[in-house]
Amino acid sequence: MLEVPPGDVVLTHEGADLQHERPAWRLHMVSHVMSGLSEALEGQNPFPARDAYEGRFLETAWGALYFATSAMVPVSAERTALRLQAVLRFWEPLKGARYLFKTLGAPFTLEELMGATCDWAMDAWCPGGETSARERLTTAAERMARATREDCIEAILRQMPHALTFARNLKHRDVVADPAFQRERLAVLSPPAFERVSGACTSDLLALLYSWDRQSGRK
Known part of the structure; x- marks a missing residue:
């Protein structure tokens, strides 16, 4: 996978991708791969293949970020813990880029992107916003992983x-x-x-x- 130079902008959501003809870093295109997997199986149960693809893709920085920010179903506590833990493992290489999510405007830092897309996980599993998004996500992931x-x-x-x-x-x-x-x-x-x-x-x-x-x- 290609490395995004520090400071480059990554389009994380189709809502921010208004110029499809221009070269850009497009994280949201992963959803097309997931749709293609379902279509290729021609009526068979697509979830084993989709689960295997997600598991492999979580071993990459951009795959981890996509599945954490997209909240693609299913979004169980166990699966969300795996997604957040994957992002946290790749936090250092991911924080060098900037991110556009849903609307145009000033690009987000990684901290801001995770705060905007995973606020539900932090509020439900680590209430209280006195610490950074990274710290709250770490706590939330730990609690989800062992949740009864x-x-x-x-x-x-x-x-x-x-x-x-x-x-x-x-x-x-x-x-x-x-x-x-x-x-x-x-x-x-x-x-x-x-x-x-x-x-x-x-x-x-x-x-x-x-x-x-x-x-x-x-x-």
């Missing part, structure tokens, strides 16, 4: 108020926003279903809230 189901439930409940700020048109907001209701519903999720949301990623929690809202309406 109850640890994951507590992290999810810490992050639920934030997820609710993005939930629109909930018909039973008072019900699904109740922490006691949330804890009860989380407790009865099947192991595979719980694993998918165990990292407390905001998008996964939003999906849960909308599902619970629909189920409440059928009672």
Whole structure:
């Protein structure tokens, strides 16, 4: 893999890539590879191949950064721990570049990029912003790696108020926003279903809230 010279800008999200014809460092193009893997398998289960690709790519600096910042599903606590630990291993070579994420403007430092893309992980697993993003991510990854189901439930409940700020048109907001209701519903999720949301990623929690809202309406 090519080395990005210090100070060069890396496009980490398609939203910041407005001039496709110009040469540039494009981290977000990894998503095209993942889509291609699914298409190439022609209806077969793509996840074993995608998991193997991710595992191998986490051994590279740019692969580690992509999977940590993209929050590509599944985003379990265990998988997120592996992604964050991979980025932390490559922190020194990665911090020399600058990064554009979603919108144009002043490029982010690595610290700022991780703060913008992994704030949910830090808030759920290492609440309190008095230390650097690198230190909080280190703590969050360590906690995720050894988390029990109850640890994951507590992290999810810490992050639920934030997820609710993005939930629109909930018909039973008072019900699904109740922490006691949330804890009860989380407790009865099947192991595979719980694993998918165990990292407390905001998008996964939003999906849960909308599902619970629909189920409440059928009672």
